Amino acid sequence: MAKTPTTKSGAGDAPAAQQISNRERPAEPQRxxxxxxxxxxxxxxxxxxxxxxEKAGQLYGLGLIGGFCHLYIGQEAVAVGLQxxxxxxxxxVITGYRDHGHMLAYGIDPNVIMAExxxxxxxxxxxxxxxxxxxxxxxxxxxxxxxVGAQVSLGTGLAFKHKYSNDGGxxxxxxxxxxxxxxxxxxxxxxxxxxxxPIIYVIENNQYAMGTSVNRAxxxxxxxxxxxxxxxPGIQVDGMDVLAVRGAAEEALAWVRAGKxxxxxxxxxxxxxxxxxxxxxxxxxxxxxxxxxxKSDPIEAIKRELEAAGVKADEIKTIDNEIKRIxxxxxxxxxxxxxxxxxxxYTDALVEKY
Amino acid sequence: MTVMNMIEALxxxxxxxxxxxxxxxxxxxxxxxxxGVFRVTAGLQKKxxxxxxxxxxxxxxxxxxxxxGMAAYGxxxxxxxxxxxxxxxxxxxxxxxxGRMRYRTAGEWTLPMVFRSPYGxxxxxxxxxxxxxxxxxxxxxxxxxxxPSNPYDAKGLLIAAIExxxxxxxxxxxxxxxxxxxxxxxxxxTPWAKHPAAEVPEGYYTVPLxxxxxxxxxxxxxxxxxxxxxxVALATAEEQGIDxxxxxxxxxxxxxxxxxxxxxKKTGRCVIIHExxxxxxxxxxxxxxxxxxxxxHLEAPVQRVTGYDxxxxxxxxxxxxxxxxxxxxxxxxxxxx
Numbered sequence: 001m002a003k004t005p006t007t008k009s010g011a012g013d014a015p016a017a018q019q020i021s022n023r024e025r026p027a028e029p030q031r032x033x034x035x036x037x038x039x040x041x042x043x044x045x046x047x048x049x050x051x052x053x054e055k056a057g058q059l060y061g062l063g064l065i066g067g068f069c070h071l072y073i074g075q076e077a078v079a080v081g082l083q084x085x086x087x088x089x090x091x092x093v094i095t096g097y098r099d100h101g102h103m104l105a106y107g108i109d110p111n112v113i114m115a116e117x118x119x120x121x122x123x124x125x126x127x128x129x130x131x132x133x134x135x136x137x138x139x140x141x142x143x144x145x146x147x148v149g150a151q152v153s154l155g156t157g158l159a160f161k162h163k164y165s166n167d168g169g170x171x172x173x174x175x176x177x178x179x180x181x182x183x184x185x186x187x188x189x190x191x192x193x194x195x196x197x198p199i200i201y202v203i204e205n206n207q208y209a210m211g212t213s214v215n216r217a218x219x220x221x222x223x224x225x226x227x228x229x230x231x232x233p234g235i236q237v238d239g240m241d242v243l244a245v246r247g248a249a250e251e252a253l254a255w256v257r258a259g260k261x262x263x264x265x266x267x268x269x270x271x272x273x274x275x276x277x278x279x280x281x282x283x284x285x286x287x288x289x290x291x292x293x294x295k296s297d298p299i300e301a302i303k304r305e306l307e308a309a310g311v312k313a314d315e316i317k318t319i320d321n322e323i324k325r326i327x328x329x330x331x332x333x334x335x336x337x338x339x340x341x342x343x344x345x346y347t348d349a350l351v352e353k354y
Numbered sequence: 355m356t357v358m359n360m361i362e363a364l365x366x367x368x369x370x371x372x373x374x375x376x377x378x379x380x381x382x383x384x385x386x387x388x389x390g391v392f393r394v395t396a397g398l399q400k401k402x403x404x405x406x407x408x409x410x411x412x413x414x415x416x417x418x419x420x421x422x423g424m425a426a427y428g429x430x431x432x433x434x435x436x437x438x439x440x441x442x443x444x445x446x447x448x449x450x451x452x453g454r455m456r457y458r459t460a461g462e463w464t465l466p467m468v469f470r471s472p473y474g475x476x477x478x479x480x481x482x483x484x485x486x487x488x489x490x491x492x493x494x495x496x497x498x499x500x501x502p503s504n505p506y507d508a509k510g511l512l513i514a515a516i517e518x519x520x521x522x523x524x525x526x527x528x529x530x531x532x533x534x535x536x537x538x539x540x541x542x543x544t545p546w547a548k549h550p551a552a553e554v555p556e557g558y559y560t561v562p563l564x565x566x567x568x569x570x571x572x573x574x575x576x577x578x579x580x581x582x583x584x585x586v587a588l589a590t591a592e593e594q595g596i597d598x599x600x601x602x603x604x605x606x607x608x609x610x611x612x613x614x615x616x617x618x619k620k621t622g623r624c625v626i627i628h629e630x631x632x633x634x635x636x637x638x639x640x641x642x643x644x645x646x647x648x649x650x651h652l653e654a655p656v657q658r659v660t661g662y663d664x665x666x667x668x669x670x671x672x673x674x675x676x677x678x679x680x681x682x683x684x685x686x687x688x689x690x691x
Binding site: 066067068097119120121123126127128129130131132133145146147148149178179181182183184209210211212216217218283339340342344345346349 | 383387388391414415416439440442443477478479480481482483662663664665667668669673
């Protein structure tokens with residue numbers, strides 16, 4: 001992107017496309033300079049998500065997971081890069097129905113996630129939520145929402161509370177390119193900017209809303225611009241590069257924590273699998289998917305960085321084996337846990353039983 | 355006649371009507387190129403072009419409002435709401451605009467339009483992909499609500515709905531898209547091909563709105579059902595050897611009270627079954643109507659078998675689902691009282 005001189009606000013360089021005079025802009029994010037240890041951790045987390053999702057796909061095929069199941073494979077760098085910059089003690093996260101990766105990236109036990117997918121009592125929502133409806137207040141993970149776009153307004157409310165109680169926290173509210181067309185997203189944008197709420201709106205643009213590509217559903221397909229008319233600045237980020245993602249997170253957090261209100265990140269990413277388990281994905285070619293896998297895979301990319309940083313092959317192998325063990329254990333746990341007791345049917349519909 | 359499952363029958367209804375009337379347009383999330391999440395609109399865009407079968411952004415409120423404007427100005431939109439659970443953002447438009455337009459323009463503006471939506475549970479969809487919100491719409495005056503239970507009715511009712519001059523909500527029980535599910539979830543799935551109602555004419559025909567069907571004749575008890583529950587009722591009566599009359603309502607607004615009244619007066623007993631939650635469900639309306647019309651013919655209190663007053667659980671789905679066991683208990687109670 002071309003650089004232009006900064007405006008009088010002195011916010012640093014901003015891409016020409018985003019430049020509107022008289023408005024302060026965030027600086028152009030820099031690719032994060034991670035230590036070897038940090039990179040190993042990103043690798044570990046991204047690999048955990050991928051192997052976990054592959055296993056979930058297998059369990060679905062075996063009939064152990066039923067209903068709807070949306071895999072995060074291909075998008076790992078987004079949740080890992082962004083959430084590695086958050087403070088899980090203070091910052092809240094909320095997302096849509098493709099939620100397994102965000103939970104793993106926030107340190108939630110794979111066993112209880114997998115057990116939720118198989119609908120078991122040990123699942124994080126006692127099996128009653130399922131793949132799309134998982135929560136952990138303890139981890140400040142607020143779901144897991146099956147209604148497209150609904151979580152964006154909820155995230156705005158979480159941010160309101162962060163500001164109201166002055167707890168220093170920030171809400172990270174994820175949604176997809178499809179949800180970006182829901183009206184309530186824009187109602188939320190308006191309120192968030194009006195009240196200068198500490199929220200990072202994250203559009204995970206994986207190019208397809210189920211079977212509809214972005215440019216067939218969005219009159220402005222450069223989604224990072226969607227906040228402009230609300231004075232919410234936007235940044236477009238390479239969502240396949242975990243270090244670029246982390247760099248963008250740093251910039252966004254600096255903006256939001258400085259009390260400047262919401263910011264919008266558009267993460268350009270790609271899902272390798274179908275929208276859900278029943279999607280034959282005829283709306284795109286195999287070549288297209290293969291090309292992304294070959295050229296832009298986020299896990300292969302960080303692996304190359306690790307090799308360049310002098311990490312030995314057997315060190316990587318050790319991580320691979322460890323992940324394999326964790327995922328296999330989660331599958332065993334999810335398979336062996338009992339289903340919820342019938343008495344659970346009526347619990348938690350309201351606080352009191354009726 | 356051709357053998358069709360419910361998806362094919364609904365697809366055929368679209369096709370027949372689009373071929374007859376250039377004012378009919380099909381719109382919704384992924385209905386054009388992709389052919390709909392359950393493939394009900396497959397092939398329509400290819401055949402009729404992108405101006406008549408087109409994809410919308412994911413924005414149910416906007417979709418409904420735009421479609422209402424189109425209908426007010428002479429088109430006949432057939433809108434797919436991808437899941438009934440997604441219809442709530444459009445609720446404002448459907449209630450306050452679609453439902454009221456004819457009344458507040460003294461009949462000047464009418465809205466010949468259909469909102470179709472896959473609905474109901476039985477496919478492990480969890481709380482946001484399993485709901486049965488028909489009672490919410492039945493409560494709104496100015497719109498009609500239709501719920502078919504088999505391929506023949508699905509096609510005929512959808513054509514009637516498209517031709518109807520008023521807005522119609524058309525809920526398609528997704529559990530029976532591919533086969534008549536009777537609630538015995540551990541038994542092998544039956545395809546529609548083995549069911550007589552899968553014999554569907556290829557061309558135009560209608561099944562009138564507001565007219566129930568007697569799905570099974572009987573003398574001892576009347577079961578009022580619609581959608582998936584018709585099959586649960588038929589199987590339960592058969593397996594338990596109960597001489598039950600099963601009424602398939604097909605349309606809940608307007609409801610065919612005459613057929614209900616005739617049956618209950620004959621049997622003297624009535625059991626109502628639906629998948630939606632119990633409190634304020636359409637079963638409550640039916641029970642009220644039955645006692646208003648048939649009180650002195652009733653031999654026992656009217657029974658309701660319904661989903662529980664909880665969100666649709668992901669696990670425990672078959673506990674929530676009002677299947678043959680629970681219906682059997684209610685029938686026994688109605689017969690013994």
